[in-house]
Amino acid sequence: MDAIGFETHDHKGCMRAGLERVERACAERGLQFTPGRRRVLELLLEGHRAMGAYEILDILREEGAGSQPPVAYRALDFLVSNGFAHKIQRLNAFIACMHPGEDHTPAFLICRGCDAVAEAHADPASGLLGRAARDSGFTIEQAVIEAVGLCPACTEAAA
Amino acid sequence: MDAIGFETHDHKGCMRAGLERVERACAERGLQFTPGRRRVLELLLEGHRAMGAYEILDILREEGAGSQPPVAYRALDFLVSNGFAHKIQRLNAFIACMHPGEDHTPAFLICRGCDAVAEAHADPASGLLGRAARDSGFTIEQAVIEAVGLCPACTEAAA
DNA sequence: GTTGATATGTTATAGAATTACAATTATCAA
DNA sequence: TTGATAATTGTAATTCTATAACATATCAAC
Numbered sequence A, B: 001m002d003a004i005g006f007e008t009h010d011h012k013g014c015m016r017a018g019l020e021r022v023e024r025a026c027a028e029r030g031l032q033f034t035p036g037r038r039r040v041l042e043l044l045l046e047g048h049r050a051m052g053a054y055e056i057l058d059i060l061r062e063e064g065a066g067s068q069p070p071v072a073y074r075a076l077d078f079l080v081s082n083g084f085a086h087k088i089q090r091l092n093a094f095i096a097c098m099h100p101g102e103d104h105t106p107a108f109l110i111c112r113g114c115d116a117v118a119e120a121h122a123d124p125a126s127g128l129l130g131r132a133a134r135d136s137g138f139t140i141e142q143a144v145i146e147a148v149g150l151c152p153a154c155t156e157a158a159a
Numbered sequence C: 001g002t003t004g005a006t007a008t009g010t011t012a013t014a015g016a017a018t019t020a021c022a023a024t025t026a027t028c029a030a
Numbered sequence D: 001t002t003g004a005t006a007a008t009t010g011t012a013a014t015t016c017t018a019t020a021a022c023a024t025a026t027c028a029a030c
Helices: A011-029 A035-047 A053-062 A069-081 A127-136 A152-158 B011-029 B035-047 B053-062 B069-081 B127-136 B152-158
Strands: A085-088 A093-096 A106-111 A117-121 A139-150 B085-088 B093-096 B106-111 B117-121 B139-150
Touching: A011 A035, A035 A053, A035 A069, A035 A093, A053 A069, A053 A093, A069 A085, A069 A093, A085 A106, A106 B127, A117 B127, A127 A139, A127 B106, A127 B117, A127 B139, A139 A152, A139 B127, B011 B035, B035 B053, B035 B069, B035 B093, B053 B069, B053 B093, B069 B085, B069 B093, B085 B106, B127 B139, B139 B152
Parallel strands: A106 A139, B106 B139
Antiparallel strands: A085 A093, A106 A117, A139 B139, B085 B093, B106 B117
């Protein structure tokens, strides 16, 4: 079980833990963790990768749940806006958050070989970006950081 | 004329300079800076903001150029893949690069009030992200960094 | 229970980007 | 100069992504 994510890990355990943490966070904040929302989070945790909204929708449809795009998008919006999942802009896809409930600025390492995604942390206030913002009077509220490259496995495969 | 970009500047000068630098870079690298590609870069430089592909396409259409999406997307692909323009994922839009030809990792400050975009620099290899990449054996080739917040003008307007 | 807010179901549409194929133009070696 | 090859452009059709709008149902607090 590794925060970085390019390694094997206790998948079932990480799924269970993820669900429990979100359950607890929802209870604490008075959010409704409805069956539909829960199911979408389960799918993201199961997949353990970035999944497209329509990919999720297809599964929901097979399961007999609603079959229209808003069904998937609403659940995803809920998860994303509460920090339980993240959107990977580069892939137009969504991934379960590895640190749900914690306040953090996620940064993603996206493998262009296998599309695996690892979640890391970043601190946009520091470094060149933070300095540029301060110098120009810009207030950073949120940051999307996505690094594209090759994961260890694909680096090896390429050689 | 400021790299940060939330301030007034010599717009005509920056347009001319931008075109010249790209012209030179294309000549050096044996790239074809065709009229269509040039026109799209001109539009981006004129606008001095992030513009959608279909917004550009509308202008090209009015001017009697091609009117199908690939006309715009091809020119934009050329500009982006050669570092003469950047795509702002958050806005599904494109903006002229402020440092064409130079090797750099752009970082964008995007105002959620007025959609103004400023280009800054970042160094993905340093900081928390760089460390996470090294620790996990991930090779960063490219990074998308987009900070969302309020520019000085909108901060003031909000108060 | 009533009520106001929140969540779901469904239709339709808007917005962004690509595929595929034909036609043209540029590049470069023979 | 010519002929072969690669790069670019034109156009139609389609695919993928996301949201608007409105009706219905469910929840939560009074």
